[in-house]
Amino acid sequence: MPSIETLRFLTEDTTRKIAAQFGTPVFVYHAPTIEKIAQNALDFPNAFGLTVRYAMKANPNAAILQIFDKLGLHIDASSGYEAQRAILAGIKPAKIMLTAQEMPTDLVELVKKGVIFNACSLRQLDTFGQNFPGSDICVRLNPGLGSGSTNRTNVGGPAASFGIWHQDLEKVFQIAKKYNLNINKLHTHIGSGSDPAVWQKVAIMCLDFVRKFPNVTTLSLGGGYKVGRMTHEPSTDLKKIGQPVRQALLDFHQETSRKIHLEIEPGTYLLANAGALIATVQDVNDTGQQGYQFLKLDTGMTDLQRPALYGAQHPIIVVPQPQSQSEELKHYIVTGHCCESGDVLTPAPGDPEALMPRLMRSARIGDLVVIEGAGAYCSAMCAKNYNSFPESPEVLLHADNTFALIRRRQTLEQIIQNEQPA
Amino acid sequence: MPSIETLRFLTEDTTRKIAAQFGTPVFVYHAPTIEKIAQNALDFPNAFGLTVRYAMKANPNAAILQIFDKLGLHIDASSGYEAQRAILAGIKPAKIMLTAQEMPTDLVELVKKGVIFNACSLRQLDTFGQNFPGSDICVRLNPGLGSGSTNRTNVGGPAASFGIWHQDLEKVFQIAKKYNLNINKLHTHIGSGSDPAVWQKVAIMCLDFVRKFPNVTTLSLGGGYKVGRMTHEPSTDLKKIGQPVRQALLDFHQETSRKIHLEIEPGTYLLANAGALIATVQDVNDTGQQGYQFLKLDTGMTDLQRPALYGAQHPIIVVPQPQSQSEELKHYIVTGHCCESGDVLTPAPGDPEALMPRLMRSARIGDLVVIEGAGAYCSAMCAKNYNSFPESPEVLLHADNTFALIRRRQTLEQIIQNEQPA
Numbered sequence: 001m002p003s004i005e006t007l008r009f010l011t012e013d014t015t016r017k018i019a020a021q022f023g024t025p026v027f028v029y030h031a032p033t034i035e036k037i038a039q040n041a042l043d044f045p046n047a048f049g050l051t052v053r054y055a056m057k058a059n060p061n062a063a064i065l066q067i068f069d070k071l072g073l074h075i076d077a078s079s080g081y082e083a084q085r086a087i088l089a090g091i092k093p094a095k096i097m098l099t100a101q102e103m104p105t106d107l108v109e110l111v112k113k114g115v116i117f118n119a120c121s122l123r124q125l126d127t128f129g130q131n132f133p134g135s136d137i138c139v140r141l142n143p144g145l146g147s148g149s150t151n152r153t154n155v156g157g158p159a160a161s162f163g164i165w166h167q168d169l170e171k172v173f174q175i176a177k178k179y180n181l182n183i184n185k186l187h188t189h190i191g192s193g194s195d196p197a198v199w200q201k202v203a204i205m206c207l208d209f210v211r212k213f214p215n216v217t218t219l220s221l222g223g224g225y226k227v228g229r230m231t232h233e234p235s236t237d238l239k240k241i242g243q244p245v246r247q248a249l250l251d252f253h254q255e256t257s258r259k260i261h262l263e264i265e266p267g268t269y270l271l272a273n274a275g276a277l278i279a280t281v282q283d284v285n286d287t288g289q290q291g292y293q294f295l296k297l298d299t300g301m302t303d304l305q306r307p308a309l310y311g312a313q314h315p316i317i318v319v320p321q322p323q324s325q326s327e328e329l330k331h332y333i334v335t336g337h338c339c340e341s342g343d344v345l346t347p348a349p350g351d352p353e354a355l356m357p358r359l360m361r362s363a364r365i366g367d368l369v370v371i372e373g374a375g376a377y378c379s380a381m382c383a384k385n386y387n388s389f390p391e392s393p394e395v396l397l398h399a400d401n402t403f404a405l406i407r408r409r410q411t412l413e414q415i416i417q418n419e420q421p422a
Numbered sequence: 423m424p425s426i427e428t429l430r431f432l433t434e435d436t437t438r439k440i441a442a443q444f445g446t447p448v449f450v451y452h453a454p455t456i457e458k459i460a461q462n463a464l465d466f467p468n469a470f471g472l473t474v475r476y477a478m479k480a481n482p483n484a485a486i487l488q489i490f491d492k493l494g495l496h497i498d499a500s501s502g503y504e505a506q507r508a509i510l511a512g513i514k515p516a517k518i519m520l521t522a523q524e525m526p527t528d529l530v531e532l533v534k535k536g537v538i539f540n541a542c543s544l545r546q547l548d549t550f551g552q553n554f555p556g557s558d559i560c561v562r563l564n565p566g567l568g569s570g571s572t573n574r575t576n577v578g579g580p581a582a583s584f585g586i587w588h589q590d591l592e593k594v595f596q597i598a599k600k601y602n603l604n605i606n607k608l609h610t611h612i613g614s615g616s617d618p619a620v621w622q623k624v625a626i627m628c629l630d631f632v633r634k635f636p637n638v639t640t641l642s643l644g645g646g647y648k649v650g651r652m653t654h655e656p657s658t659d660l661k662k663i664g665q666p667v668r669q670a671l672l673d674f675h676q677e678t679s680r681k682i683h684l685e686i687e688p689g690t691y692l693l694a695n696a697g698a699l700i701a702t703v704q705d706v707n708d709t710g711q712q713g714y715q716f717l718k719l720d721t722g723m724t725d726l727q728r729p730a731l732y733g734a735q736h737p738i739i740v741v742p743q744p745q746s747q748s749e750e751l752k753h754y755i756v757t758g759h760c761c762e763s764g765d766v767l768t769p770a771p772g773d774p775e776a777l778m779p780r781l782m783r784s785a786r787i788g789d790l791v792v793i794e795g796a797g798a799y800c801s802a803m804c805a806k807n808y809n810s811f812p813e814s815p816e817v818l819l820h821a822d823n824t825f826a827l828i829r830r831r832q833t834l835e836q837i838i839q840n841e842q843p844a
Contacts, residue, residue, distance in 0.1 A: 057761060057809050063844040078761035081810035081834055088838065102704050102720050102759035121705045121718075123787055142709065152775050153763040158713030159777055161757045165709050191763075282524050283543045287564065287587045291580030296543075298524050305805065309731060309764070335583045337524035339479060339500035340803075341575040341613075342731070353574050355581055365545055381762075383727065384806040387479050388503035396844045408840040412503055416510065418830040422485040422818045 004329065004359055005231060005315035008273060008372050009033050014401055015278055015319045019368050022405060024280040025299035027379050027394040029059075029406075031067060033274040034375075038071045041266050045242030047249035048259035053097060055223050055267030056082055058376035062089035063396055063406035064271070069095070076223070076265040080104020083115050097220075099140060099187065099265075101162070103127060111135075118187050118220075120163055122171055129179025137176075138185035138220070139213075141166055143205055145190055155224060156190030163188065169212060184215050189222025189265070194236040200244030207252045210260060220263035221245070227272045229373025230313045236269065268376045275375020277304055277392075281318075281367045282337065292333045292355065295363055300336015300343040302389040304371060304378045308342045311350040315372040318361040331357035334369075338387045345371065385415050426751060426781055427653060427737030430695060430794050431455050436823055437700055437741045441790050444827060446702045447721035449801050449816040451481075451828075453489060455696040456797075460493045463688050467664030469671035470681035475519060477645050477689030478504055480798035484511035485818055485828035486693070491517070498645070498687040502526020505537050519642075521562060521609065521687075523584070525549060533557075540609050540642075542585055544593055551601025559598075560607035560642070561635075563588055565627055567612055577646060578612030585610065591634060606637050611644025611687070616658040622666030629674045632682060642685035643667070649694045651795025652735045658691065690798045697797020699726055699814075703740075703789045704759065714755045714777065717785055722758015722765040724811040726793060726800045730764045733772040737794040740783040753779035756791075760809045767793065807837050 007015070009030035018028055041052045053076040054068040065075065065086055074095040077083040083098050084106070093114035103124055104110060108131050111117055118138040119125035128137060142163035145156055154160045164172060176183055188206050192198050202221070210216050227235040249260055283296040306312035316334055320326065333355050336343035348354035363369065384391055390410035397403045429437070431452035440450055463474045475498040476490040487497065487508055496517040499505040505520050506528070515536035525546055526532060530553050533539055540560040541547035550559060564585035567578055576582045586594060598605055610628050614620050624643070632638050649657040671682055705718040728734035738756055742748065755777050758765035770776035785791065806813055812832035819825045 060810055062838065062841050066844075079759070079809045079811060081812065081837075084834055085810050085838060088834075099761065100759075101718055101757070101761060121707050123705050123707075144709075151777050153766055153769075153777065155763045158709040160709070160763065161707060161714075161716040161718060161755065162761070162763075165707065165713070167710050283545050285543050285545075285583060285587065287566075287580040287582070288589050291587070292583075294583040296523055296583060333583065335523070337501070337522075339521065339523060339584075341577045341582065341584075344575055347575075355573050355575065381805050381808045383803050386803045387501045388482055388507050389501060390503065391840070393840075404844040406842060406844050408842065410840055412506055412510075414836075414839070415503075416484065416507060417836070418813070418815075418832055419484050420828060420830065422488075422826040422828050 004361065005317055005372065007317050007370055008276065009397065010276055010370055012319045014397065015368055015370055016322070018395055018403060019278050019280070022393050022395060023409065024278050024368065025303050025392045026278050027275060027374060027392055028278060028397050028403070029064065029275045029375055029394065030397045032399040034067055034271065035071060037270050037274060038068060038073060040238055041264065041270060042072065044238050044264055045246035046262040047246050047253065049261040051261065051263045053263060053265045054270055055265045056086060057380060058267030059271050059380050060085055061394055061406055065089045065091060080106050080110060083110050087113065097138065107131065122164060122168065122175065125172065125175045129175055129181050133179040136182045136184045138187055139164060139172060139183050140187040141209055143188050143190060143209065145205065154191070156188070166209070182215055183213050185218040185220065186210055186213060186216050187220040187222065189224060191224030194226060194234060194241060196240050196244050199241040200248065203245040203248035207248055207260070210252070211256070218261040218263055220265065223265040223267050225266050225269040227269055229272060230315055233313065271375035272373050273375065275378065277371040277374040277378065279369050279371065281363050281365055281369060284363065284365060292357060293330060295332045295334045296337065297334060297345070297369060298337050300338050300345065301340065301383045302338060302386050303382050303392050304345070304374055305382045306377060307345050307347050308352050311347045311352040313349055314345065314374065316345060316358060316360060317370045317372065318363045319368040319370055320361065320363065321367055324364070326362050328362040329359055330362045331359055332363070333357055337389065388412070388415060390415060426783065427739055427794065429739050429792055430698065431819065432698055432792055434741045436819065437790055437792055438744070440817055440825060441700050441702070444815050444817060445831065446700050446790065447725050447814045448700050449697060449796060449814055450700060450819050450825070451486065451697045451797055451816065452819045454821040456489055456693065457493060459692050459696060460490060460495060462660055463686065463692060464494065466660050466686055467668035468684040469668050469675065471683040473683065473685045475685060475687045476692060477687045478508060479802060480689030481693050481697070481802050482507055483816055483828055487511045487513060502528050502532060505532050509535065519560065529553065544586060544590065544597065547594065547597045551597055551603050555601040558604045558606045560609055561586060561594060561605050562609040563631055565610055565612065565631065567627065576613070578610070588631070604637055605635050607640040607642065608632055608635060608638050609642040609644065611646060613646030616648060616656060616663060618662050618666050621663040622670065625667040625670035629670055629682070632674070633678070640683040640685055642687065645687040645689050647688050647691040649691055651694060652737055655735065693797035694795050695797065697800065699793040699796040699800065701791050701793065703785050703787050703791060706785065706787060714779060715752060717754045717756045718759065719756060719767070719791060720759055722760050722767065723762065723805045724760060724808050725804050725814050726767070726796055727804045728799060729767050729769050730774050733769045733774040735771055736767065736796065738767060738780060738782060739792045739794065740785045741790040741792055742783065742785070743789055746786070748784050750784040751781055752784045753781055754785070755779055759811065810834070810837060812837060
């Protein structure tokens with residue numbers, strides 16, 4: 001029998017209970033899975049201490065932030081709004097580092113509260129210096145290498161706009177000198193996949209930059225630790241990629257006597273497989289013998305946009321109505337609820353516009369489906385309110401299978417609350 | 423001198439005034455342009471009457487709906503939420519047709535109010551029949567042809583999930599008979615581009631379906647009328663593609679004595695070039711001589727996602743600070759404010775992951791930029807709240823250059839208003 005994807009942390013019974021209580025679509029996050037994966041991250045090999053920052057853009061719900069906070073993780077905020085949001089969730093400002101493309105208008109307020117600032121451009125460094133001369137500061141560098149090719153969008157290398165270009169170090173030193181800034185942290189983020197050999201190279205390259213900053217005591221390697229959502233997709237083994245990093249830190253100490261504290265900033269890694277989206281089959285239709293069978297759900301790019309955006313693959317598991325005993329398997333194209341040809345949940349891998357039929361249990365209208373791998377960059381990065389669909393509720397599931405609502409479903413009135421007559 | 427894109431309906435002065443009053447990013451819609459384009463749509467060639475329905479998913483702001491309503495356009499709603507939203511904006515329910523992938527839970531309430539229902543699947547037809555036996559109904563067909571290839575996402579053809587497959591007509595007749603439904607409208611939407619020859623073929627094909635439905639008095643050809651946003655991109659000439667449609671309707675009348683009322687459902691066509699997004703240059707950085715110059719804006723996929731989603735091209739015009747006299751041109755990669763490598767506003771055409779430097783006026787931090795072509799599917803279809811950025815305000819600009827706020831900027835408190843402790 002061909003293998004199909006199966007439920008991860010949900011059971012059919014729990015899936016039905018959550019759907020019955022909150023309606024669908026509804027996101028569910030599994031606290032024990034989050035805690036287990038967070039522990040993996042906290043065990044990242046290091047030589048002289050480690051800080052794990054949760055990249056909160058992956059999923060900024062306060063309840064999620066609070067789980068990580070309790071486990072001892074710190075926060076990577078990608079905008080001033082995110083930093084404020086984390087503070088509102090009860091995170092101590094000193095545990096928040098702000099690494100933003102857009103300089104927040106409330107930078108001074110945030111930094112005065114204790115938020116750590118990571119200067120991602122010469123302009124940001126200069127503005128910080130003007131406001132906080134004599135302060136400690138982190139600097140983000142683009143080391144000139146990324147994990148992609150040179151004219152593709154990327155987080156490092158010449159095609160990446162993130163961080164200060166490695167050839168501009170002299171300008172960094174000038175600005176630091178002008179404002180008497182103490183650069184005590186360096187940050188890079190080049191998205192380096194799961195090959196330990198690549199990580200060895202990255203760590204050595206980053207430490208070569210640390211060498212040029214005598215006061216740096218902390219090196220952040222950023223995030224980008226890929227995890228497979230589908231069973232057949234590989235996941236990064238942090239222990240494996242971390243070993244050469246640890247060795248590089250030890251070698252650097254041997255050579256320079258400097259003990260460099262390590263930081264990492266996982267987002268996807270921490271949450272991707274700890275979340276699921278429960279939806280309902282709205283319709284089943286087909287386009288004839290030469291065509292496709294379609295499963296239409298009451299969710300889509302308004303909740304989960306990664307398939308439409310990247311051709312990303314998410315497991316989709318049918319949870320039939322209890323009386324159903326069918327074990328039949330079928331190939332379906334699963335589509336979203338938007339009037340949008342691109343709102344497809346089973347695109348070809350990496351190709352959002354091509355269809356790829358997926359083998360699943362045979363489904364009927366009214367059956368539930370669970371879309372796995374929906375913990376990170378789904379609720380947080382979706383085409384919210386397109387076709388005027390409301391933001392979906394979010395539920396936290398505990399080890400004993402009890403669950404709590406951590407975000408209510410948005411109402412239509414809330415969607416239009418800021419409109420006003422011309 | 424190489425040609426660069428220029429402002430459409432805004433002036434530099436008005437751009438600065440709107441930015442000063444409401445901050446950036448801010449959407450601006452130009453009422454006179456909307457009215458002029460709406461008139462083009464109302465002039466679509468027809469033989470026995472025309473209804474133009476505005477596909478409100480393109481931009482559902484109440485003020486926009488009200489403009490079209492006053493001009494005599496009707497509404498195409500793509501979800502029950504959209505239908506309710508149009509009613510809240512003051513649109514008469516009888517002017518709203520609901521063409522939805524997801525069966526609204528409040529279908530009965532909507533239809534009782536007077537909303538016209540377009541059954542897009544056998545299941546939808548059956549559910550409607552159960553609730554409203556003996557009623558008039560519209561049926562959406564997938565005629566088996568689309569404007570794309572067969573295994574790509576599409577709005578018509580075997581790869582499209584939209585509408586009832588053309589080989590299932592017998593089932594349609596059975597359901598209609600069972601509930602004594604009067605199918606008086608047929609709907610197709612196959613996205614047929616701007617070639618009049620294709621439209622001739624489409625019209626004749628659709629009328630062949632009308633032939634099989636003796637009570638049909640209205641044929642809707644849906645939307646999908648492409649418009650160029652960049653100066654060099656072609657736009658659909660409705661007069662040209664409408665002529666063969668009109669001729670087909672006349673021929674059909676000649677043959678059958680039936681006078682078929684025509685409907686069209688433009689969205690992009692009506693609004694794309696009547697809207698712009700004003701943003702501020704946040705940063706200018708580069709990746710060296712072999713790299714790129716980046717302009718970083720305070721907007722991005724959180725307001726305008728079409729480049730990241732489709733590799734769509736939007737004109738981007740620098741509006742320098744008033745004292746600046748520089749006429750220098752430069753090639754820039756324009757990036758958004760999200761910590762996301764794909765948040766690029768100048769991708770290669772049709773290839774969201776490749777970078778394509780754009781020739782523009784030289785820009786400095788603090789300059790404004792106007793992103794044109796942002797009236798349709800921008801504010802309405804964006805990765806809202808990603809990186810916790812708020813929904814942007816919307817402004818309506820009148821012929822006399824006065825303007826009014828039609829949506830306030832969202833607050834952080836609103837973004838998190840539905841969160842609750844676990």
